[in-house]
Amino acid sequence: MLSLKNISKYYQAGGNKVSILNHVDLDVEQGEFVSIMGPSGSGKSTLLNVIGMLDEPSEGYHYFMGEAVHNLKEKQRSAMYKQYIGFVFQAYHLIDELTVYENIETPLIYQNIKGAERKALVADILDRFQIVGKKDLFPSQLSGGQQQLVGIARALITKPRLILADEPTGNLPSKQGEEIMELFRKLNREDGVTVIQVTHSEKNAEYGTRIINLLDGKIESSKNL
Template sequence: MLLELKNIYKWVTSGGSRVFLLKHINLAVAEGEFISVMGPSGSGKSTLLNVIGMLDNFNEGTYTFLDEPVHQLKEKHRAHLYKAYIGFVFQAYHLIDELTVYENLETPLLYQKVKSSERKALVADMLDRFQMVGKKDLFPSQLSGGQQQLVGIARALITKPKLILADEPTGNLNSSQGEEIMQLFKQLNEEEGVTIIQVTHSEKNAAYGSRIINLLDGVAV
């Protein structure tokens, strides 16, 4: 099992009462699964993704990732886990505006203290794979939305993560760009065994997953 959430609750306190963001979430994910999370705005989809990605804490329950009890780990150990095994793809791309495409791709490798020669090889490989060699010296503002999202995905993949968490990955793209991204995810999942959990509003995108989880008011229905 790659990860398991047991009886997860997350709330914020507002005006002296609890507002639940997640309630009684139980989820087991095996390596190589492709899961789609759906639900209306405010249903807790992004919160769930952030909890799985260790960007958000929770109030009750247990979370095991690769047999490590995430809920008991110190911040530093948690950060090591997600940097080593998890790649994030966001709707808003989250590229660093002041860095070129090349430098954006290199950034996660710097976090992991990968040697310079290996960094060069890995970045070159990604530029080649995503047909962006000619764009390596451009800045994000010089790219189209689809190109920015491809850079975002390349950056998520460069550390060879076991798990990709994608939050509305095609939300800002036109339909043909969106389809290209989904086909890419499908290929990563089927050919390379990367586990993918995506949050999406789109029935069409959700259908790429082998399993769909529907959230409503923080509860899996």
């Protein structure tokens, strides 16, 4: 599904080269659940952003769904990640001025899906996540766990093949965090969605099928669970 070859990411800062990722090689198969761990500053979020095409590597080769991403124009990359990838962020990234319903519907509007179909898809996912009663509320009226559920519902509404989650339970109480992780596990096992998460939590990492440890922008170790 995904293959990174010799991926590096660096910035120029005052004449110095600051490296974030150093010659990373990574292959992820369809249906895997990969947990990326490592200390702060090890490059975890940057790696996730490169995988999700939100950030371009400074060098290296990126293949996704058989396409050479490094050869695509920005518009093509954007179309590709909107079609195949769903993002879940620690900070939820919901739009404050939109209701729960409107937040979840937004990705479908970007995909030019017609109104009647949008309505059916949103109704289905509201029901699935048991948040029908919250559909007319705004993010500020929800708890952190409810906001993250809406964020995941929004990420899943386009039926992505890959979910990228950056510290998805970082702002949640432990019980709500466990519920979110169980949801990812279910999506992975029952729906076949590939999941790649960045986490500091050993407990969350063990929901995966493989744990990758990053250190100083390099993969230090990789073990299957």
